[in-house]
Amino acid sequence: MITIKGKSVFGGVSIGKISFYKRNEQVIKRLHIEATEEEVQRFQSARATAIEELKGLYNKAMEDVGEANAAIFEIHQMMLDDLDYIESIENIIRTQEVNAEFAVATTADNFAQMFASMDDAYMQGRAADVKDVSERILNILSGNCNAGMVADEPVIIAADDLVPSETVQLDKSKVLGFATMYGSSNSHTSILARTMNIPAVIGLGNELSEQFDGKDAIIDGFTGTIYIEPDEETMTAMKKKQEEDLAQKALLDQLRGKENITTSGQKVNVYANIGNVADVGLVLKNDGGGIGLFRSEFLYLESETFPTEEEQFTAYKQVAENMAGKKVIIRTLDIGADKQVDYFNLDKEENPALGYRAIRICLTQPEIFKTQLRALYRASAFGNISIMFPMIISVDEVKKVKAICAEVMEELTAAGIPFNKDTELGIMIETPAAAIVSRDLAKEVDFFSVGTNDLTQYTLAIDRQNLKLDPFCDTHHPAVLALIKMSAENAHAEGKWIGICGELGADLELTEQFLAMGIDELSVSPGMILPLRKKIRES
Amino acid sequence: MKELKYVITDPEGIHARPAGLLVKKANEFASAVKIGKGEKSADAKRIFGVMGLGVKKGEEIFMTTEGEDEDAAIAGLEAFLKENL
Numbered sequence: 001m002i003t004i005k006g007k008s009v010f011g012g013v014s015i016g017k018i019s020f021y022k023r024n025e026q027v028i029k030r031l032h033i034e035a036t037e038e039e040v041q042r043f044q045s046a047r048a049t050a051i052e053e054l055k056g057l058y059n060k061a062m063e064d065v066g067e068a069n070a071a072i073f074e075i076h077q078m079m080l081d082d083l084d085y086i087e088s089i090e091n092i093i094r095t096q097e098v099n100a101e102f103a104v105a106t107t108a109d110n111f112a113q114m115f116a117s118m119d120d121a122y123m124q125g126r127a128a129d130v131k132d133v134s135e136r137i138l139n140i141l142s143g144n145c146n147a148g149m150v151a152d153e154p155v156i157i158a159a160d161d162l163v164p165s166e167t168v169q170l171d172k173s174k175v176l177g178f179a180t181m182y183g184s185s186n187s188h189t190s191i192l193a194r195t196m197n198i199p200a201v202i203g204l205g206n207e208l209s210e211q212f213d214g215k216d217a218i219i220d221g222f223t224g225t226i227y228i229e230p231d232e233e234t235m236t237a238m239k240k241k242q243e244e245d246l247a248q249k250a251l252l253d254q255l256r257g258k259e260n261i262t263t264s265g266q267k268v269n270v271y272a273n274i275g276n277v278a279d280v281g282l283v284l285k286n287d288g289g290g291i292g293l294f295r296s297e298f299l300y301l302e303s304e305t306f307p308t309e310e311e312q313f314t315a316y317k318q319v320a321e322n323m324a325g326k327k328v329i330i331r332t333l334d335i336g337a338d339k340q341v342d343y344f345n346l347d348k349e350e351n352p353a354l355g356y357r358a359i360r361i362c363l364t365q366p367e368i369f370k371t372q373l374r375a376l377y378r379a380s381a382f383g384n385i386s387i388m389f390p391m392i393i394s395v396d397e398v399k400k401v402k403a404i405c406a407e408v409m410e411e412l413t414a415a416g417i418p419f420n421k422d423t424e425l426g427i428m429i430e431t432p433a434a435a436i437v438s439r440d441l442a443k444e445v446d447f448f449s450v451g452t453n454d455l456t457q458y459t460l461a462i463d464r465q466n467l468k469l470d471p472f473c474d475t476h477h478p479a480v481l482a483l484i485k486m487s488a489e490n491a492h493a494e495g496k497w498i499g500i501c502g503e504l505g506a507d508l509e510l511t512e513q514f515l516a517m518g519i520d521e522l523s524v525s526p527g528m529i530l531p532l533r534k535k536i537r538e539s
Numbered sequence: 540m541k542e543l544k545y546v547i548t549d550p551e552g553i554h555a556r557p558a559g560l561l562v563k564k565a566n567e568f569a570s571a572v573k574i575g576k577g578e579k580s581a582d583a584k585r586i587f588g589v590m591g592l593g594v595k596k597g598e599e600i601f602m603t604t605e606g607e608d609e610d611a612a613i614a615g616l617e618a619f620l621k622e623n624l
Contacts, residue, residue: 068556071555071556071559072555072556074559075555075556075558075559075586078559078562078563078586079586079587081586082585082586082587082588083582083584084582084585084587084588085587111587114587114591115590115591118591118593119593120552120593120595122551122554123554123590123593126555126590129555320550321550321551324550324551325550381596381597382550382596382597383550418596418597
């Protein structure tokens with residue numbers, strides 16, 4: 001068995017034979033042409049044919065994947081109508097006295113280069129579109145038809161990379177999954193794979209080679225892995241994973257786009273907890289209404305030194321953009337206690353859970369905090385970001401935090417950097433102290449989110465990592481539920497909203513109690529969104 | 540010549556799809572239409588130029604129209620920007 005790791009584009013498991021996508025390789029020769037005007041005419045008629053083909057593809061894509069995804073073929077037509085593009089090709093033919101193929105290939109390289117050198121991953125990805133439209137003209141000029149894929153049974157399509165028109169032209173009923181050597185998660189192939197619900201793994205690199213053509217394989221789209229000639233154990237595990245996934249997808253089909261509303265008409269937002277940028281795909285796949293808790297710790301844990309403002313900004317912006325206007329609540333760093341990072345140089349503590357952690361670090365070392373806040377505010381210009389602060393125990397702390405936020409906003413304004421000045425600020429309710437003074441806290445913030453794991457640990461004085469204490473740990477302890485209820489009443493008395501982002505939020509035995517308390521939002525792991533929606537709709 | 544300024548609010552900026560729509564809109568008018576950001580500018584009737592500006596959310600762009608229908612063009616483009624970007 002050979003295992004290759006790549007990047008996941010769309011979750012799901014597919015099992016089948018690999019078919020390597022074959023295309024006619026174009027070798028472009030530079031030829032000297034005397035009759036340049038005839039050559040220009042040859043290019044123009046190929047261009048007209050290409051536009052006709054694109055119109056056909058647009059109509060096919062409209063039916064298969066909808067207007068939003070079909071639009072790319074309309075944009076391809078506009079590229080072929082672009083005077084800069086046409087003039088460049090005609091100029092090369094006339095001035096260099098060369099064949100149309102050479103002029104098209106040269107122009108395509110130049111324009112692709114322009115996109116590839118832009119400072120934006122999305123625009124860099126558009127270089128593939130230029131190549132795709134140009135390749136279409138080259139095929140027409142040389143009289144090639146698209147070779148594509150010929151298969152009698154459904155297969156896993158493997159390729160170096162696929163351009164949008166190749167993906168759309170594939171017979172969908174014959175495609176089990178995609179595996180490519182290159183490509184980005186922003187490429188249209190990735191987007192189309194997600195839209196068509198086809199498991200896909202990209203960026204597998206050179207290890208994926210044509211010698212695997214015809215071999216049995218499994219794509220695990222969740223982990224971004226392809227197994228070639230899988231052993232029995234892997235096959236059994238993957239078949240099970242596939243069944244579970246199909247059951248989940250069936251549930252999704254039933255519940256997708258449905259409201260989180262009880263039989264009596266009470267609405268509640270169901271958001272997702274994530275710990276990394278890559279998790280956003282799972283949130284969207286499970287139809288999450290937003291992100292209720294984006295733990296920013298990964299940026300610190302995966303780094304050897306303090307992550308820069310730019311690194312943080314990029315991550316926050318990407319999540320905000322991918323969520324396209326849906327709420328994204330990002331929690332500032334919650335390092336300390338069970339999450340230790342060397343370069344923070346934290347002293348060894350007798351009792352780290354009650355020690356120097358989270359907001360306490362931020363208020364003691366404001367330079368670390370301000371770097372994160374600047375990144376968060378800058379990212380706020382790119383989506384619907386809210387900021388949430390962990391481990392709060394007093395109103396005084398909140399006032400200090402807000403003063404630092406105000407400083408950061410002033411600095412950004414002075415520097416002319418755009419941000420959303422109305423970014424919502426909220427706090428975690430995860431200490432009994434915060435729950436008890438929640439009326440006063442609610443006056444200072446826009447929202448609460450209850451961290452039930454820590455709230456339970458601090459209320460019951462039970463170390464949640466000590467398995468020996470399990471018999472004493474009643475996760476539904478009335479004291480914890482009373483603190484949540486108290487916080488909800490106090491939030492609502494001040495006109496603020498309250499959510500739950502700890503594990504109890506996903507505890508279906510408590511959903512009805514939470515609804516009775518008037519909890520406005522439940523944030524759970526992506527896989528729990530649909531089961532929770534189901535529970536809410538039945539309540 | 541008529542001119543307008545506009546700050547992009549679409550979270551994705553002028554990516555391929557809105558660029559395509561903008562080019563389509565600009566082509567509805569006989570006037571010459573330019574789009575620019577800072578010191579860079581491009582012919583708004585050509586998609587590569589518009590996409591090449593790489594305009595992002597929060598950035599200010601300017602557009603100019605010049606020709607017999609320049610008034611209608613600037614009004615049409617302004618309405619388009621407000622609705623789509």
